[in-house]
Amino acid sequence: MSYKILLVCMGNICRSPSAHGVLRHHLARAHLSGVVTVDSAGTHNYHPDAPPDVRSQSHAQRRGYDLSDLRARQVQEYDFAQSDLILAMDWDNLALLEEQCPPAHLHKVRRFAEFFQTSNQTVVPDPYYAGDAGFEEVLDLVEDGCAGILRHIASPTVLARCVPDWSHDAQIGCIQREWELSSFKVAMTLIQQVAELADLHDHHPEIWNVYRRVRLTLTTHDTGGLTHKDVALASAISALANS
Numbered sequence: 001m002s003y004k005i006l007l008v009c010m011g012n013i014c015r016s017p018s019a020h021g022v023l024r025h026h027l028a029r030a031h032l033s034g035v036v037t038v039d040s041a042g043t044h045n046y047h048p049d050a051p052p053d054v055r056s057q058s059h060a061q062r063r064g065y066d067l068s069d070l071r072a073r074q075v076q077e078y079d080f081a082q083s084d085l086i087l088a089m090d091w092d093n094l095a096l097l098e099e100q101c102p103p104a105h106l107h108k109v110r111r112f113a114e115f116f117q118t119s120n121q122t123v124v125p126d127p128y129y130a131g132d133a134g135f136e137e138v139l140d141l142v143e144d145g146c147a148g149i150l151r152h153i154a155s156p157t158v159l160a161r162c163v164p165d166w167s168h169d170a171q172i173g174c175i176q177r178e179w180e181l182s183s184f185k186v187a188m189t190l191i192q193q194v195a196e197l198a199d200l201h202d203h204h205p206e207i208w209n210v211y212r213r214v215r216l217t218l219t220t221h222d223t224g225g226l227t228h229k230d231v232a233l234a235s236a237i238s239a240l241a242n243s
Contacts, residue, residue, distance in 0.1 A: 032228060053128070085110065159226070163238060176215065203229055
């Protein structure tokens with residue numbers, strides 16, 4: 001399963017594709033590309049199938065983000081049902097989304113600015129007429145918001161969506177899964193494979209084993225609770241165990 005995030009501005013050529021490119025970059029670095037998917041769209045159909053504004057692409061490229069494959073589109077009715085989180089770049093975008101959204105999905109529609117970690121801004125302002133400084137500000141805010149989104153990925157709602165086969169203990173801040181395997185040898189093989197994945201993810205799971213039984217407990221010890229690293233490793237372990 002995956003958690004689907006849709007990023008929305010007005011025309012889908014400046015702010016939302018910038019956020020799209022930055023977020024997918026950080027998801028990939030965090031081993032979360034297969035766990036969280038990201039898309040972007042506009043409230044208006046001003047630039048159908050157009051690439052992001054050349055200024056957005058240029059400023060993003062200087063920071064290592066490639067937007068060249070993205071193409072503009074308008075928000076569609078199916079987006080409200082298929083997305084788990086729909087983030088508007090400003091208040092006008094939010095109002096238009098809330099007007100279009102079926103009541104059953106209104107809880108998904110929020111502002112991107114709610115995820116800022118350091119900025120006091122309430123919106124990501126449109127840089128179209130703001131020159132170079134405007135495009136740089138968009139990237140600063142988008143990077144700040146993406147840090148908040150990575151924190152959100154360790155929340156109970158996202159955990160239940162992304163790693164439903166793991167139990168979540170909110171009180172001590174961990175997720176856990178246990179297996180009863182066919183033999184001691186198979187159990188040892190699983191533990192070895194988990195160790196290799198843990199090294200790849202720079203993580204340190206707690207592993208308990210008695211004969212054929214293996215129990216894994218994930219928590220990010222240096223932060224005292226769950227982070228996106230736990231989600232990424234849990235998802236990778238689930239894929240391994242289910243293969």
